[in-house]
Amino acid sequence: MQSCDKCKIEIRGNKARCPLCGGKLKGEPESPAFPALKRKIITRALLVRIAAFILFVFCLAMRIVDYASPAGISWLPLAIISAFVGFGDICVMAYYHNNPLKTITIQIYVGMFISLIVDYYTGWHAWSVVWVLPGAFCGMVIATIITGLILRMRLQDFVLYLLFDTLFALVQFVFLFKEINPFPLPAVISTAMIIVFFVGILLFRWRDFASASSRYFNT
Numbered sequence: 004m005q006s007c008d009k010c011k012i013e014i015r016g017n018k019a020r021c022p023l024c025g026g027k028l029k030g031e032p033e034s035p036a037f038p039a040l041k042r043k044i045i046t047r048a049l050l051v052r053i054a055a056f057i058l059f060v061f062c063l064a065m066r067i068v069d070y071a072s073p074a075g076i077s078w079l080p081l082a083i084i085s086a087f088v089g090f091g092d093i094c095v096m097a098y099y100h101n102n103p104l105k106t107i108t109i110q111i112y113v114g115m116f117i118s119l120i121v122d123y124y125t126g127w128h129a130w131s132v133v134w135v136l137p138g139a140f141c142g143m144v145i146a147t148i149i150t151g152l153i154l155r156m157r158l159q160d161f162v163l164y165l166l167f168d169t170l171f172a173l174v175q176f177v178f179l180f181k182e183i184n185p186f187p188l189p190a191v192i193s194t195a196m197i198i199v200f201f202v203g204i205l206l207f208r209w210r211d212f213a214s215a216s217s218r219y220f221n222t
Contacts, residue, residue, distance in 0.1 A: 005030040047097040054093040061086050081124040088117055104150050104161060108168075111143045132175070132184045137193035140172040144197055159211040162204060163219055166212075169201040 005014045005028040007021040014021070017032035062083055069076045076082075092113050099105045115136055122131035144165060151161040175190040184190055205212060 005032055047100070050097050051094055054090050058086055058090045078124065081120060084120055085117060088113060088120075103154065104147065104156075104164060107146055107150060108143065108164060111139055111146070112171075115139045129183065129185050132178045133186045133189060136175055136178075137189040140168060140175070140197060141193045143168050144200065157211070158204075158208055159215040159218075162208070162212050162215045165201055165204065169197050172197045 005016075005018060006012065007014065007024065007026055007028055009026050010021055010023045012021075012023065014028060015033055018028060020026065021028055065076070065079055065082055069079050092110070095109050095113075096106055099109070115131075118131040118135040118139075122128060147161055147164045147168065150156075151158070172194050175184070175194055178184040179187050179190060
């Protein structure tokens with residue numbers, strides 16, 4: 004224990020100077036009762052601010068390059084949209100960093116959205132709706148199940164993710180009805196597989212689905 008001869012007091016802990024007179028202390032300092040926690044070098048707020056600054060610089064640089072180019076930049080809208088999507092993706096990751104399942108789901112949706120944008124601005128060859136969307140929806144269902152098993156979650160903890168994946172997979176029929184998808188077989192097969200899988204959940208694990216629904220919707 005440390006002590007101050009001038010103030011005649013004893014001081015617990017580890018102090019460099021006397022808190023009363025500022026003089027030197029004698030004795031052996033004690034270990035602190037609570038360990039000092041290391042401060043995070045990069046916080047979530049700082050990460051978002053850095054991403055916002057990079058987004059601003061990138062957009063400004065693109066506009067300057069487009070202005071200086073005699074013919075302009077044809078892919079400028081695609082680059083700016085992708086930058087904003089990337090910024091939104093970083094914000095989502097920073098907000099949901101403690102929820103891996105939600106982070107993975109949003110990442111896959113962002114990837115599908117970007118593929119549609121790239122396909123559209125590169126002449127629309129329909130590769131995004133023919134191959135990317137069917138594969139991404141099936142992959143998202145598989146990733147949801149694997150993540151739930153790894154995190155040792157019960158089915159009722161992630162069954163609503165499977166429900167939303169099934170509902171969003173039906174969006175592929177919009178491209179089919181509007182004849183935007185020239186090769187519909189992968190979309191039909193993937194959607195059918197997802198629907199059959201979820202119907203199986205409803206038939207054999209209805210209690211888990213009902214429990215998750217009542218908890219989420221407060222019914």
